[in-house]
Amino acid sequence: MKKFKGLHVLLLALAVMLVVSACGNNSAAPSNEGAASSNQTNASSGSEVKISLLNSKGEIQLQLEEAAKAFKEDYPNITLEILPTAAGQSPFERASALYAAGNPTTITMLDTGDVEKFKDRVLDLSGEKWMEDAVERSVDLTTFDGKNLAFPLAIEGYGFIYNKAVVDKAVGGSFDPNSIQTRDDLENLFKQIEASGVAPLIISPMDWSLGAHYLALAYAGQSEDTAEVAKFIEDLKAGQVDLGSNAVFNGLIDTFDVMMQYNIDKASPLAGTYERGPEVLGKGEVGIWFQGNWAWPQISSFDTADGQYGFLPIPISNNAEDFGNTQISSAVSKRLVIDKEKSTPEQQEAAKTFLNWMVYEEKGQDFLVNKANIIPAFSNITLEAQDPLAASIQDYISRGKTQDSMSTMPADHWSKVGASMQKYLAKAGDRATLVKEIEDYWKSVK
Amino acid sequence: MIAEKGVWRQLRTRLLFTGPTLFAFITVMIIPFFYGIYLTFTNWDGIATTQELVGFQNYGEVFRDTAFWQSFYLTLKYVLFSVLFINVVAFALAYVLTSGLKGQSLFRAGFFVPNLIGGIVLGFVWQFIFSNVLVYLGKQASIPIFSTSWLADPNKAFWTLVIVTVWQYAGYMMVIYVAGLMSVPKDIMEAASIDGASAWRKLRTMVLPLMIPSFIVCVFLSLQRTFMVYDLNISLTEGGPFASTKMVSMHVYEKAFLSRDYGVGQAEAFVLFLLVATITLIQVYFSKKMEVEA
Numbered sequence: 001m002k003k004f005k006g007l008h009v010l011l012l013a014l015a016v017m018l019v020v021s022a023c024g025n026n027s028a029a030p031s032n033e034g035a036a037s038s039n040q041t042n043a044s045s046g047s048e049v050k051i052s053l054l055n056s057k058g059e060i061q062l063q064l065e066e067a068a069k070a071f072k073e074d075y076p077n078i079t080l081e082i083l084p085t086a087a088g089q090s091p092f093e094r095a096s097a098l099y100a101a102g103n104p105t106t107i108t109m110l111d112t113g114d115v116e117k118f119k120d121r122v123l124d125l126s127g128e129k130w131m132e133d134a135v136e137r138s139v140d141l142t143t144f145d146g147k148n149l150a151f152p153l154a155i156e157g158y159g160f161i162y163n164k165a166v167v168d169k170a171v172g173g174s175f176d177p178n179s180i181q182t183r184d185d186l187e188n189l190f191k192q193i194e195a196s197g198v199a200p201l202i203i204s205p206m207d208w209s210l211g212a213h214y215l216a217l218a219y220a221g222q223s224e225d226t227a228e229v230a231k232f233i234e235d236l237k238a239g240q241v242d243l244g245s246n247a248v249f250n251g252l253i254d255t256f257d258v259m260m261q262y263n264i265d266k267a268s269p270l271a272g273t274y275e276r277g278p279e280v281l282g283k284g285e286v287g288i289w290f291q292g293n294w295a296w297p298q299i300s301s302f303d304t305a306d307g308q309y310g311f312l313p314i315p316i317s318n319n320a321e322d323f324g325n326t327q328i329s330s331a332v333s334k335r336l337v338i339d340k341e342k343s344t345p346e347q348q349e350a351a352k353t354f355l356n357w358m359v360y361e362e363k364g365q366d367f368l369v370n371k372a373n374i375i376p377a378f379s380n381i382t383l384e385a386q387d388p389l390a391a392s393i394q395d396y397i398s399r400g401k402t403q404d405s406m407s408t409m410p411a412d413h414w415s416k417v418g419a420s421m422q423k424y425l426a427k428a429g430d431r432a433t434l435v436k437e438i439e440d441y442w443k444s445v446k
Numbered sequence: 447m448i449a450e451k452g453v454w455r456q457l458r459t460r461l462l463f464t465g466p467t468l469f470a471f472i473t474v475m476i477i478p479f480f481y482g483i484y485l486t487f488t489n490w491d492g493i494a495t496t497q498e499l500v501g502f503q504n505y506g507e508v509f510r511d512t513a514f515w516q517s518f519y520l521t522l523k524y525v526l527f528s529v530l531f532i533n534v535v536a537f538a539l540a541y542v543l544t545s546g547l548k549g550q551s552l553f554r555a556g557f558f559v560p561n562l563i564g565g566i567v568l569g570f571v572w573q574f575i576f577s578n579v580l581v582y583l584g585k586q587a588s589i590p591i592f593s594t595s596w597l598a599d600p601n602k603a604f605w606t607l608v609i610v611t612v613w614q615y616a617g618y619m620m621v622i623y624v625a626g627l628m629s630v631p632k633d634i635m636e637a638a639s640i641d642g643a644s645a646w647r648k649l650r651t652m653v654l655p656l657m658i659p660s661f662i663v664c665v666f667l668s669l670q671r672t673f674m675v676y677d678l679n680i681s682l683t684e685g686g687p688f689a690s691t692k693m694v695s696m697h698v699y700e701k702a703f704l705s706r707d708y709g710v711g712q713a714e715a716f717v718l719f720l721l722v723a724t725i726t727l728i729q730v731y732f733s734k735k736m737e738v739e740a
Binding site: 090092093095096099100117118120121205207267268269270271273410411412415416419420422423426428446 | 495
């Protein structure tokens with residue numbers, strides 16, 4: 001009997017140990033603290049440093065993995081691991097979840113507007129060499145208290161993408177994108193395309209496209225001075241802007257009315273999906289699509305125009321001189337930050353080395369421009385973009401014909417005002433409804 | 447002393463068997479639940495290293511958030527229709543498939559299959575059907591109701607959600623009804639037949655009352671699942687067109703993670719929990735009273 005009791009206790013102790021040790025393992029193994037301390041010992045003996053990068057640009061996942069291998073060839077003692085963000089998940093969501101789990105990546109790729117939220121947790125990069133070569137205004141939005149916290153990874157731009165084969169046929173000759181400088185020019189082009197037997201354009205009805213890209217032109221187009229634009233946003237929040245009588249906003253929506261009239265999906269404007277856009281543009285079923293240079297991989301898989309595509313700005317008035325009529329909207333859209341909370345000094349150094357590698361070394365530049373089709377934000381990189389859309393954006397940049405895209409909008413802006421734009425597109429609400437919904441949204445922003 | 451020892455021994459035995467489960471339950475259910483309630487009193491945004499206590503301010507926000515109540519109302523409407531149709535269809539299927547039809551096991555398995563597909567995949571499959579297949583067929587055969595995508599119209603998009611939900615859950619509930627129908631005692635049914643009762647009479651006054659326990663389970667399950675719908679919502683309509691089919695779970699999620707108002711989002715989730723718990727408890731309480739003995 002006594003023996004049995006002993007067994008009892010033993011079993012209980014075993015069960016408890018099992019539970020405790022299992023949990024202990026679970027919490028310790030993936031945490032960086034464990035890994036970090038082992039890294040520290042490794043690094044001090046002069047070998048491996050392991051760093052990780054959270055990628056939120058899904059279309060370059062494979063290229064990044066290749067880049068990690070190329071980087072390893074140049075720096076054999078640094079291993080870079082690339083973690084993807086699930087499609088549809090916001091980088092902020094994933095990064096904050098990793099931080100909450102105490103297991104952040106060494107380098108995290110964030111959208112511009114999210115960097116500020118992480119400012120207590122990431123490294124000050126003001127002293128880095130690439131700061132001198134970064135193009136004008138590219139780090140302004142990630143500089144807080146005089147410290148720049150993020151590496152500008154990619155410039156992206158958007159506007160009307162035209163299929164040159166289709167528009168050439170429509171205008172009868174070689175199409176000159178500079179010939180479109182006013183709304184009437186644009187409507188004329190639409191008419192010509194229609195007359196040539198092809199639908200003029202497609203409006204993809206995704207909320208992010210309509211809200212974050214199209215409507216945002218109404219804010220960015222207010223002034224060439226970014227400080228004025230920032231003030232306009234503040235006024236919107238304070239409810240002091242009368243959008244209904246704002247010339248830029250009305251001009252932009254007037255252009256939208258024209259677009260709606262020539263939309264291939266006019267009968268059921270909300271039925272389309274993103275995937276339909278590159279298909280009809282690439283196959284030449286429409287002449288123009290409102291989208292950005294990130295769409296190139298998809299367009300190229302349907303390409304029938306021999307890679308001849310380019311961008312047109314969105315005209316908002318009939319005066320060619322107005323700001324926005326000849327400027328393409330572009331900005332640095334993705335930033336890299338380096339964690340300082342859980343990463344060891346060795347890991348931080350290795351991460352900085354990787355950033356420098358991309359800017360200054362041949363293989364790094366090759367990855368950025370040729371492999372990942374990124375438009376770099378550094379003036380020392382002189383490689384020509386391979387894809388026609390990036391080349392077109394680069395051309396506008398080199399001519400100084402750009403308008404800064406809005407990249408620090410409130411996080412739910414695209415979803416909320418995107419829904420209002422969809423309503424307008426489906427003609428389920430008139431312009432007054434749209435104005436009211438946008439104004440109400442801004443008043444609700446804290 | 448002996449009694450004390452007995453208590454200890456009893457506790458020890460219980461801990462031995464329930465301890466591991468209890469430990470898991472507490473760490474993954476109870477602690478997060480209460481931590482979540484604690485977060486409703488803070489202004490945390492999901493990432494900041496600091497958070498302040500703000501008292502009941504977040505709950506005030508919940509009652510001022512008209513979008514939340516709108517989506518709750520929409521969810522109620524969706525739950526009402528879904529629960530009704532799921533159970534009607536499921537019972538009808540079960541009744542037919544216990545009547546001795548040829549190949550009925552095969553049919554049972556077939557109707558159950560949709561339940562094995564996850565909500566996300568199912569949403570994408572049906573999205574393709576509604577916006578491509580039906581539109582194509584509608585145009586070919588010129589049926590006006592199918593010639594434009596149902597997902598582009600707020601009203602029809604709502605019904606697509608109901609249709610897909612019914613399709614998904616009817617098979618599952620059918621299995622429970624089949625079990626219920628088979629457990630109706632044969633002797634009383636035989637007695638009723640000898641007395642000359644019609645099939646309809648037997649169904650109405652004997653089978654249905656005896657099946658109350660099955661109905662309780664099925665209505666409860668379908669209530670709870672349709673109230674919490676999220677996966678289907680996001681993959682089939684994405685809350686669209688223009689946010690007209692945003693169910694309450696999706697609203698709560700977006701409040702917390704998209705608008706980054708974690709405190710308010712969490713408070714809304716808690717209010718939702720209370721509402722759903724109340725409704726389901728009322729349902730179980732009242733339908734229990736309807737149970738009868740054979």
